[in-house]
Amino acid sequence: MTSEPARAFPGWNWQDPDSLAERMDEFSASIARCDKLEQLAPRLPRTRAELAGHGVTGIEFAAFRTEHPSGLATDLAPLTGPDGAAELGPLYRVDGESLFTRLDVGEPLPFADGSLDWAYAEHLIEHVTLPVAIRWLAEVRRVLAPGGLLRLTTPDLRIYIEGYRDEDRFFAKHRRRLEVMQVGPPMPERKAFMLNQIFYLYGHRWIYDLDELTFALAEAGFDVSKVRSCGFRTGERPDVAALDTTFRRDETMYVEATA
Incomplete structure (x- = not known):
């Protein structure tokens, strides 16, 4: 029955x-749908100055929209609007608010060294193999400015x-x-x-515990003395920690690293 x-x-x-x-x-x-998908630039801003010109100081991975006022949302999947889907490469504005671009974390990030102040990824790293994760983390470290913040969440x-x-x-x-x-x-x-x-x-x-995630960050070039365990919506930068969502909070590990 x-x-x-x-x-x-x-x-x-x-x-x-x-x-x-x-x-x-x-x-x-x-x-992965929106009411309005507007292409702002045919090429993604690359340098710190170019990103600042669009009000971008940081990046949120695996997100079609970001709640951070100076964030750039990214995902490999195409976000679709009434007139078509986002392509790899351009910069888009979503519903007149959030900025979005398609990125593949398995490829080098299309940003200059030291061009961002923060990066955030919620429940992304567990979806790629360990070698891909380490290469991606190394790229994140490269594009973060000295003292820049990376915040990761993943099942513990x-x-x-x-x-x-x-x-x-x-x-x-x-x-x-x-x-x-x-x-x-x-x-x-x-x-x-x-x-x-x-x-x-x-x-x-x-799948990671704190030691395994620290290992991956160290392999990517982060200083392990600057890797720390945090709580839900608590961390070095309250504006970045505020991106944590309640969904799956009970199984999640929150970790930050400083470039």
């Missing part, structure tokens, strides 16, 4: 990472391991939160499933 939650989410199978990845891709495409393996050892501490709360937010049907209650899903669902490629 089919349960009501399964009927409410046809085709959603928590235990099939490949089919769920297709559903997540469909969801991403559905939110430590939280999941602790959840496996004491299920009531995290797993049960995590399942309830996703059910309340109607993110698919109820998750299975098996502890092994809960641990496996952090590795194999959502297109994840590499």
Whole structure:
């Protein structure tokens, strides 16, 4: 007999990472839309002066829009407006407000050395392999000005391991939160499933704890003495920390590094 939650989410199978990845891709495409997509420049501003001319001081990765008033939102997926989709290369204004450009974090960043004051990436780094992540972090360090800030958020393996050892501490709360937010049907209650899903669902490629993320940052050239663990919406720059979203807060690690 089919349960009501399964009927409410046809085709959603928590235990099939490949089919769920297709559903997540469909969801991403559905939110990659805007009412107005205006090309501001055929070529992305590259230097610090050019970026400042557009009011840009920092970059938010894996975002179609940024809430930071001087931020540039970026994503590899094309943002689509009524007259077409964003192409790789140009600078766009979205709905008369946020700035956006398409970027591939697997490629060198198209900015000059020291051209940005801050960079932010929420739940991005776990979606690429470790070598790609290290190359991307090295590029971020290159484009940050001395003293510039990088803020990363990513699922914390430590939280999941602790959840496996004491299920009531995290797993049960995590399942309830996703059910309340109607993110698919109820998750299975098996502890092994809960641990496996952090590795194999959502297109994840590499999972971090603080030591592993510090290793990646060190390999990318960051000074480990300037890598620090932070809390939700707390950090060196309140304006950048304010970009943290509540969704998945219970499983997230917040880390900052200074260039």
